[in-house]
Amino acid sequence: MKPFLIGLAIGTAILLFFINFGSSFRPEQPISFNHKKHHEQGVECATCHSYFKELTFSGMPKTAVCMECHKDSITKHPDEEKIKQFQKNGEEIPWKRLYQQPDDVFFSHRRHVALAGMECKSCHGDIGQSEKPPTKPWVKMTMKWCMDCHTKTKANNDCLACHV
Amino acid sequence: MHKWGMVIDLDRCSGCQTCMAACHAENNIAIIGPEESAMGRTIHWIELLPYIEGEYPHIKARLLPRPCMHCEHPACIKVCPVGATYVNEEGLVGIVYSRCIGCRYCTTACPYTVRSFNWYEPRWPKEMKGSLNRDVSIRGKGVVEKCSFCHHRLLKARERAKAEKRELLSEDYIPACVQACPSNAMYFGDLNDPFSTVSILSRERRAFKLLEDLGTEPKVIYLSEGM
Numbered sequence: 001m002k003p004f005l006i007g008l009a010i011g012t013a014i015l016l017f018f019i020n021f022g023s024s025f026r027p028e029q030p031i032s033f034n035h036k037k038h039h040e041q042g043v044e045c046a047t048c049h050s051y052f053k054e055l056t057f058s059g060m061p062k063t064a065v066c067m068e069c070h071k072d073s074i075t076k077h078p079d080e081e082k083i084k085q086f087q088k089n090g091e092e093i094p095w096k097r098l099y100q101q102p103d104d105v106f107f108s109h110r111r112h113v114a115l116a117g118m119e120c121k122s123c124h125g126d127i128g129q130s131e132k133p134p135t136k137p138w139v140k141m142t143m144k145w146c147m148d149c150h151t152k153t154k155a156n157n158d159c160l161a162c163h164v
Numbered sequence: 165m166h167k168w169g170m171v172i173d174l175d176r177c178s179g180c181q182t183c184m185a186a187c188h189a190e191n192n193i194a195i196i197g198p199e200e201s202a203m204g205r206t207i208h209w210i211e212l213l214p215y216i217e218g219e220y221p222h223i224k225a226r227l228l229p230r231p232c233m234h235c236e237h238p239a240c241i242k243v244c245p246v247g248a249t250y251v252n253e254e255g256l257v258g259i260v261y262s263r264c265i266g267c268r269y270c271t272t273a274c275p276y277t278v279r280s281f282n283w284y285e286p287r288w289p290k291e292m293k294g295s296l297n298r299d300v301s302i303r304g305k306g307v308v309e310k311c312s313f314c315h316h317r318l319l320k321a322r323e324r325a326k327a328e329k330r331e332l333l334s335e336d337y338i339p340a341c342v343q344a345c346p347s348n349a350m351y352f353g354d355l356n357d358p359f360s361t362v363s364i365l366s367r368e369r370r371a372f373k374l375l376e377d378l379g380t381e382p383k384v385i386y387l388s389e390g391m
Contacts, residue, residue, distance in 0.1 A: 056298075104261045104301040106316070108323075115326045159250065160258040164301055164316045 029133040030094050031079045039128045045120055052109040052120075060095050063087040098137045099123075106164040116155065166334070167255045168313055169355035169383040170342065171365040172229055175390070176349035179227035183210050186344030187231075190314060192296045194286035194303075207280040209311035210341050226389065229350075231341065232257060232278040232311035233374065233382030240270035240279060249308075255355075255383055256313055266306040275375050276382075279310045313352075314339035334360055355383060 038048075045052075048065060052058035063086050070080055086093055101107050112118045120127065125138035139145060150157045187193065187210045196206045210231040217224045234257050241249050241257065248263035249270060271279040285305045288296070296302070299316040303309045321336035334354040342350040353362040362385070365371065370387040 102262060103304075106299070106301070106319075111323055115323060158252045158258075159260050160252055160256065160312075160315050161319070163258070163260045163262070164299060164312075164319070 028135070029096055031082060031133070032077075033079075033133045035128050035130045035133075037131070045128070053114040054110055056106075056108040056110060058109045060093070063092055066093075098134060099141065101141065104164070105162050107162070116153070122149075165253055165356065166332075166354045167356040167383070168234070168318075168337075169255075169353065169362050169366070169385065170231065170313070170339075171351040171362045171371075171385045171387060173349045173351070173365075173387040174226070174228065175370075175387060176347045177227065177229060177345075178347050178349075179212055180346065181212055182344045182346055183229055183341035183350065184208060184212065186340040187311070189295075190297055190300070190340035191312070192286070192300050192302050194282070194284070195288055196284070200284065205281075205283045207282070207309065209278075209280075209309070224390075228386070229341075230276060230278065230374075231339075231384060232313070233276050233380065233384045234311075234313060236381035236383065237379060239273040239275060239378075239380060243269040243273040245269065254318075256315055256318075257310075258312065258315065259307075259309065261301060261303055261307045261309070264307040266308065268308060270308055274310075275378055275380065279308050281308050282306060314341075 048061035049058040050061075063083055066083050067087055070083060073080055083093065112123075113120070123139060123141075125134075127134065127138070146162070147157055149155070150161075155161075187208075188195075191209055193207050193209060200206070210229055213228045213230050215226050215228060217226050234251075234255060236251070236255065238249075238251060238257050241251060245267060246263050246265055248261075248265070249257065249259045251257050266281065268281050271277070271281055282303050282305050286302055297316075299320065317339065318337045322332050325332040325336060334357065338352045342352040351361050351365060353360040355363055355366065357363060365387060366385045368387060371385050372388055373382045373385055376382075
């Protein structure tokens, strides 16, 4: 009986450790980007995420886009130097992807933003006012969540509208 | 509401298989090797079925292009235990790949044998990397697939119409096989519109459907040859 109890205790401890680790694990973005500050300076969403009106994806800015303003040091933030380093090495900023769709789900930014007239914040929350880059998606994009909104807005709720 | 349908004029079809090639390229259909092919495991969304007409010595070899019939009353959806396949309002028979459990009841039930099972992980020669169509998902091992009437093109056409602030016209949407056919043997359009080309052709004397007596009511209509 005793070895069994010890084993059970160790097992529970390991399980708890993994649950704790799993829930506290958040991908750290390479640059601590401040959306709010950029927004206050009058930078539009489309300046950096340039494709959401025309294509399925919205796109992340190339370092060259950052450099248009940050060529000369305009802040004292150490991350500015990091961007310069990325550009010098001819690399792009390795942003971590947060929103992901399964392979057989077709999602189009253009369809939602340009054609249906939705706002960024419907899915991304108040990202324009955030001071730190998000570490997790603002919403878990479950099928129910998508379909609830499609029902509310009387959008096409046919399976084939998203499952291609 | 549209009811999409296809007319294939067998008098015009030369059996060149361009439709098959166009379909493969458009829909990311995996390339299956010769040994697997010998086991009957190739995947084609549209296929040319050879058949012989008449009695020897007065025989004629014929070829019949066969996509999914997109039946009004499909046998395949009745047998699906998980509801992964269904007919939508516009009459297209769709598959939700993530729901498919690969039981292959539908491949057996379909009287036209249009459904194929993915026996292997999809593979392409490495030279083809980057040439896959981004609008069509890649089907993994263990799911069934078939012709979708290039449904992704309908979504795109609808998007375009909306951007141009007009109603969707039937000319906006044609599947890859119809577009590629060099002898103009294939027509595509709205069967609900009595004046569309497909509707007019479907009322022709030459018009017939495959295995009509089964009551599946296919939406692919053939125009017979040599009359």
